Amino acid sequence: MAQALFLLIVLIVGWFLYNNMVTRLAAGNTSSGGALNWDFLNGTAGFGISEGPTFRPEESYGRAYLVGVANTLRVGIVGVILATILGLFAGIARVSNNWLLSRLALVYVEIFRSTPLLVQLLFWYVGVIAALPAIQDAADLAGVGYLTNRGMYLTWPYITASGQQWNWWLLAGVVLGVLVGWIRKRQLERSGRLGSGWLAGIVTFAAVALVGFFVVYSTASLPANTAYEIRRGDRGTLFADENGNGAFEPDVDRTLAYVPIVLFDADGQELAVGATEGDGTFRFTDLPAEAMTLTWDTPAPIAISEPERQGFNFRGGLSLTPEFAALLLALVVYTGAFIAEIVRAGINAVNKGQWEASRALGLGTGATLRMVVLPQALRVMIPPLTSQYLNLVKNSSLAIAVGYPDLFNVSRTIVNQTGAEVQGILLVMATYLTFSLITSLFMNWYNKRVALVER
Amino acid sequence: MATDLQPTTWVNTNHPAPARKPPASEVGVLGWLRANLFSGIGNSILTIVTLIALYFIVTGLARWAINAFWEPIWVNRKVFAVGLYPAEQMWQPAAVLLMVSLLFGLSAGRWGNIMRNLGIGLGALLVLLAVIPIGLPAQMVMAASVGLLLGGYLLGQRVAISSTWLAVAWILSLPVTFILLTGGINLPSLGITWSFAPLVENNLWGGLMLTMLLAVVGIALSFPLGVALALGRRSNLPVIKYFSIGYIEFIRGVPLITLLFMGMTLLPLFLPSNWGNPSQLMRAMVAITLFSAAYLAENVRGGLQAIPKGQYEAADALGLSGFDSLRFIILPQALTKVIPAIVGQFIGLFKDTSLASLVGLLELVAVGKSVIQQPEWLGVPGGVAKEVYVFIAIVFFIFSYGMSFASRKLESKLGFGKR
Numbered sequence: 001m002a003q004a005l006f007l008l009i010v011l012i013v014g015w016f017l018y019n020n021m022v023t024r025l026a027a028g029n030t031s032s033g034g035a036l037n038w039d040f041l042n043g044t045a046g047f048g049i050s051e052g053p054t055f056r057p058e059e060s061y062g063r064a065y066l067v068g069v070a071n072t073l074r075v076g077i078v079g080v081i082l083a084t085i086l087g088l089f090a091g092i093a094r095v096s097n098n099w100l101l102s103r104l105a106l107v108y109v110e111i112f113r114s115t116p117l118l119v120q121l122l123f124w125y126v127g128v129i130a131a132l133p134a135i136q137d138a139a140d141l142a143g144v145g146y147l148t149n150r151g152m153y154l155t156w157p158y159i160t161a162s163g164q165q166w167n168w169w170l171l172a173g174v175v176l177g178v179l180v181g182w183i184r185k186r187q188l189e190r191s192g193r194l195g196s197g198w199l200a201g202i203v204t205f206a207a208v209a210l211v212g213f214f215v216v217y218s219t220a221s222l223p224a225n226t227a228y229e230i231r232r233g234d235r236g237t238l239f240a241d242e243n244g245n246g247a248f249e250p251d252v253d254r255t256l257a258y259v260p261i262v263l264f265d266a267d268g269q270e271l272a273v274g275a276t277e278g279d280g281t282f283r284f285t286d287l288p289a290e291a292m293t294l295t296w297d298t299p300a301p302i303a304i305s306e307p308e309r310q311g312f313n314f315r316g317g318l319s320l321t322p323e324f325a326a327l328l329l330a331l332v333v334y335t336g337a338f339i340a341e342i343v344r345a346g347i348n349a350v351n352k353g354q355w356e357a358s359r360a361l362g363l364g365t366g367a368t369l370r371m372v373v374l375p376q377a378l379r380v381m382i383p384p385l386t387s388q389y390l391n392l393v394k395n396s397s398l399a400i401a402v403g404y405p406d407l408f409n410v411s412r413t414i415v416n417q418t419g420a421e422v423q424g425i426l427l428v429m430a431t432y433l434t435f436s437l438i439t440s441l442f443m444n445w446y447n448k449r450v451a452l453v454e455r
Numbered sequence: 456m457a458t459d460l461q462p463t464t465w466v467n468t469n470h471p472a473p474a475r476k477p478p479a480s481e482v483g484v485l486g487w488l489r490a491n492l493f494s495g496i497g498n499s500i501l502t503i504v505t506l507i508a509l510y511f512i513v514t515g516l517a518r519w520a521i522n523a524f525w526e527p528i529w530v531n532r533k534v535f536a537v538g539l540y541p542a543e544q545m546w547q548p549a550a551v552l553l554m555v556s557l558l559f560g561l562s563a564g565r566w567g568n569i570m571r572n573l574g575i576g577l578g579a580l581l582v583l584l585a586v587i588p589i590g591l592p593a594q595m596v597m598a599a600s601v602g603l604l605l606g607g608y609l610l611g612q613r614v615a616i617s618s619t620w621l622a623v624a625w626i627l628s629l630p631v632t633f634i635l636l637t638g639g640i641n642l643p644s645l646g647i648t649w650s651f652a653p654l655v656e657n658n659l660w661g662g663l664m665l666t667m668l669l670a671v672v673g674i675a676l677s678f679p680l681g682v683a684l685a686l687g688r689r690s691n692l693p694v695i696k697y698f699s700i701g702y703i704e705f706i707r708g709v710p711l712i713t714l715l716f717m718g719m720t721l722l723p724l725f726l727p728s729n730w731g732n733p734s735q736l737m738r739a740m741v742a743i744t745l746f747s748a749a750y751l752a753e754n755v756r757g758g759l760q761a762i763p764k765g766q767y768e769a770a771d772a773l774g775l776s777g778f779d780s781l782r783f784i785i786l787p788q789a790l791t792k793v794i795p796a797i798v799g800q801f802i803g804l805f806k807d808t809s810l811a812s813l814v815g816l817l818e819l820v821a822v823g824k825s826v827i828q829q830p831e832w833l834g835v836p837g838g839v840a841k842e843v844y845v846f847i848a849i850v851f852f853i854f855s856y857g858m859s860f861a862s863r864k865l866e867s868k869l870g871f872g873k874r
Contacts, residue, residue: 003694020724098498098501099491104505104509110856117806119848122823122844123844126827394709400712425713433709437708
């Protein structure tokens with residue numbers, strides 16, 4: 001009876017709210033344009049997205065949103081990994097016997113837990129990163145890359161156009177590595193020795209990858225239909241001409257990344273040597289605007305791309321935008337402080353006798369921590385750790401404060417252009433709920449795996 | 456012969472040597488240093504490396520703090536405190552502060568525990584503000600608040616004030632705060648307009664005052680909803696149970712900022728068009744309350760689960776109805792148990808109110824953003840962003856850390872977490 005009444009009230013309130021919304025939408029006294037449908041997702045976006053998977057303004061709103069989702073996942077996954085590492089070290093430092101170190105860790109935890117993430121994010125973005133040197137006098141990180149107020153440019157290895165086959169070798173290496181690691185672990189367990197077999201797995205993976213590298217290097221070649229296009233004299237694209245019409249069509253043709261190229265003028269005189277970028281483009285400066293031809297070489301499966309200054313920007317290498325760097329830094333430092341407390345509580349939850357027993361067996365502090373204490377502490381740590389990971393992903397929505405194009409920021413742009421307020425909010429909420437669900441499921445599975453097996 | 460049998464008292468004249476003092480390297484400062492910093496080679500290296508790192512951090516920070524340009528914060532201290540609130544009506548926020556100080560004093564005297572700890576923190580802050588030359592009227596208000604806090608404390612200790620009345624006073628303080636800050640009651644949609652001072656639109660409220668108000672409203676208004684959801688989640692009636700679970704998990708699964716944007720853009724849509732559009736502040740408050748209720752419900756559920764089953768059975772045995780057993784037996788115990796958790800949630804919410812700056816409310820962070828962009832500071836090399844954000848961080852830190860410290864003190868006193 002009570003339930004029926006409750007259900008009735010919920011339905012009436014829900015109907016009241018929905019009815020108001022429909023009336024107001026129809027009256028058009030808001031920015032939303034009337035009916036609730038999802039057609040707007042197919043419309044042409046007309047705006048660019050500065051980072052993440054390549055996105056062109058002529059693509060649809062739906063794809064723009066997916067690019068936003070990818071950007072959220074990018075900052076979320078990297079953030080979770082780095083925050084875990086930072087939190088683990090800070091948490092261990094918190095329980096260290098060294099008074100100074102444990103106090104220092106305590107100060108870190110208290111400062112960053114007690115101030116809002118948004119203030120930290122704005123501080124990193126406006127206060128720290130914007131205060132870095134300008135592009136012209138970029139701070140040189142001794143060959144690793146450059147640090148500027150427009151972002152960080154790192155020397156980075158990339159898989160080249162001829163490295164696609166190598167991906168299969170890498171995959172085979174992972175599968176074989178896991179298999180060998182598992183066999184080794186079983187073998188070690190049966191013979192009663194310490195160890196987990198991961199070393200054998202990694203060696204196997206490295207061996208397969210190395211063999212694959214040389215096999216691919218010696219056999220790979222660029223597609224026979226490789227063609228190039230030069231625009232404006234000094235820049236162009238190298239691509240596999242899938243339909244053989246000689247013109248570069250981004251929807252059909254596959255671009256060729258990191259291919260070494262040599263540029264000749266009409267008389268066969270060598271003009272410049274270089275390589276294509278990750279998107280298959282190449283660019284030379286100070287060249288005569290006349291007919292030029294291009295030759296190319298088959299690249300190694302991996303190319304080390306170094307950032308190079310060109311005018312007022314850098315080309316090549318891995319570039320991290322200030323927005324991404326600030327958001328990542330803020331999320332990692334903030335969440336790391338919470339994880340440190342979880343790690344501390346987890347380690348303290350392990351019975352002191354475990355430390356003493358391990359000491360009595362002759363294990364050192366590091367080995368005790370790694371093989372005795374942390375595996376037991378992990379059981380206590382997993383549920384709160386899960387909620388911290390979820391918080392990190394949810395907090396990445398603060399990206400809108402610095403202009404990083406995460407899913408929420410992109411959704412606001414879409415809503416502002418189409419007026420689809422209700423749908424935009426629903427879409428974002430559904431996406432975050434999906435993330436929560438997937439993370440919870442994974443962590444629950446992991447929790448079961450490490451839980452004590454009782455009779 | 457008898458002499459042989461005479462009992463002789465045996466006295467050990469062979470006194471043992473007086474105990475030697477422990478070696479100087481094991482006690483005192485040296486001993487402490489050895490035990491805590493230099494107990495081994497590895498530990499010693501760690502200490503030295505940490506000391507070097509600490510030296511660079513501390514000197515770097517000190518150098519920056521001395522050379523930093525703090526003037527924008529000093530010049531804008533009123534905006535940081537109350538936003539754009541009219542200067543000639545500052546007595547209204549002052550009256551709110553005096554009222555809250557008195558209530559804090561009375562509660563600290565009457566209830567002690569966490570209220571006492573929080574009251575001490577509030578008192579220290581007020582004394583500090585009364586001493587710093589922020590302006591004579593403001594300093595006098597601070598001094599008067601300290602007086603009311605102390606007076607209230609002594610009164611609360613001596614006189615047995617009814618707990619119920621004190622709780623009612625706290626509940627009433629919220630609408631009174633709104634009336635005082637508005638300068639009356641202004642609800643044109645209900646046709647009520649009454650004022651004792653020129654009305655102050657709530658889009659002029661801002662700064663720390665607004666930050667505090669949002670957090671307090673978020674916790675206070677979410678209380679009934681949160682308790683209801685917690686009870687609903689433990690209910691035997693599936694409809695109510697799954698409705699509660701659905702609500703709690705939905706809210707906890709999405710970021711606060713999506714709820715704030717929903718409040719800003721969709722809330723007016725859900726209301727009948729003849730109600731008009733609620734103000735920005737109201738929309739943000741609805742969003743924060745709905746958000747906070749889900750988290751509060753989970754905290755209260757923790758308290759409910761900690762009540763032994765025997766308590767329910769005993770209440771049944773006494774013939775109490777379900778509602779009476781909740782009201783007199785279960786909830787008082789459960790809510791007392793979760794006070795530290797609710798303080799923790801309040802701290803979290805206090806920090807989260809900074810997100811309101813993204814939807815156009817002039818709370819602390821938004822004030823900071825506008826101060827950074829004031830034309831007076833354009834000539835400052837490097838801008839004043841660092842100084843402003845560090846100041847805001849310090850303000851948040853003082854309140855958050857103060858509250859968590861007070862709450863932890865209570866936990867250690869009650870023996871939580873020491874099993």
